[in-house]
Amino acid sequence: MPEPLFLSARRPVTLVFGGHGRLSRLLCERLAEAGFVVAVADRSPHRAALLSRDVSGRHHVALPYAVEPDDGGSVDRLVAEVVLDLGRIDAVVGLAPEGLDAGTGDDPGPWARSLGVTLAVAHRLATAAARHMLAVPTPGRIVLLAPGGGTPPHPAERAASAALGALVRDWAAAWPADRVSVNAVVPGENSPRGAIVSAVALLASPRAQGISGQVVMVRGRGAE
Numbered sequence: 001m002p003e004p005l006f007l008s009a010r011r012p013v014t015l016v017f018g019g020h021g022r023l024s025r026l027l028c029e030r031l032a033e034a035g036f037v038v039a040v041a042d043r044s045p046h047r048a049a050l051l052s053r054d055v056s057g058r059h060h061v062a063l064p065y066a067v068e069p070d071d072g073g074s075v076d077r078l079v080a081e082v083v084l085d086l087g088r089i090d091a092v093v094g095l096a097p098e099g100l101d102a103g104t105g106d107d108p109g110p111w112a113r114s115l116g117v118t119l120a121v122a123h124r125l126a127t128a129a130a131r132h133m134l135a136v137p138t139p140g141r142i143v144l145l146a147p148g149g150g151t152p153p154h155p156a157e158r159a160a161s162a163a164l165g166a167l168v169r170d171w172a173a174a175w176p177a178d179r180v181s182v183n184a185v186v187p188g189e190n191s192p193r194g195a196i197v198s199a200v201a202l203l204a205s206p207r208a209q210g211i212s213g214q215v216v217m218v219r220g221r222g223a224e
Helices: 022-033 045-055 072-086 109-135 155-174 193-204
Strands: 013-017 037-042 062-066 091-095 140-145 180-187 215-218
Touching (some): 013 022, 013 072, 022 037, 022 045, 022 091, 022 193, 037 072, 045 062, 062 072, 091 109, 091 193, 109 140, 109 155, 109 180, 140 155, 155 180, 155 215, 180 193
Parallel strands (some): 013 037, 013 091, 037 062, 091 140, 180 215
C-alpha cells in the first residue's frame, strides 16, 4: 500500500465493504464520480483488486483491501489500515449479498445460518467504523445495505431487513448523530440497482450527516 495519498487531505474517503458484483461496481463508480477516494474491501483480494482497477482512472482513485469478514479482528485491522493509507474515513458502506442462501425444501438451516452471518458481519463493520469515527474530530456516516431485491423476497431477507433496522435504530440512539450517522437501505422486490445505488450514495454523502436511525425502503419494479 502507498503512503497516505496526497489527495486524501482534499477528498473524502469511503470504505465499501463487500466490494464485488454489479451493484458494488455501480456504487463504487458513483462514489468515485462524486469525488470520494474509494477503499474496496472484500474477502477475495483478487475481486477487490479487479474492482478497484476498473473504478480507477479519469481522476478517480480506488484501492483494494483484503478482509476476513467472519473475524472481528480482521475488520478492526481493515479500518486501521485504510486510515493509515488514506488518512481518514468519512463514510463506510456495508453491502450484503444480493440474496441469502435459501436452501432447499423446508429446512431452515441454510438461510438461518446465512442470516446470522449477514447480521454478524454488519455488526462487526458498524461497530469498528463507529469506534474510529467517535475517536476523531470529523463526523462520519455508516450505511448498511440489507439483502433483498429478490422476486419474490425470501422470508430470510425480510427477517434480515427487520433485524438490521433494529440494530440501526439502537446504534443511532447510542451514537450522537453529529458524530456518527448510521442508516440502512432495504431493497424492495425487483428494485432497480440504480435506485439502490442512489439511496446508498446519498446516505454516504455529507448531505446526510445528522440523519440517523433511518431505514430507507427502495421500491419499484422494472428492468434496468
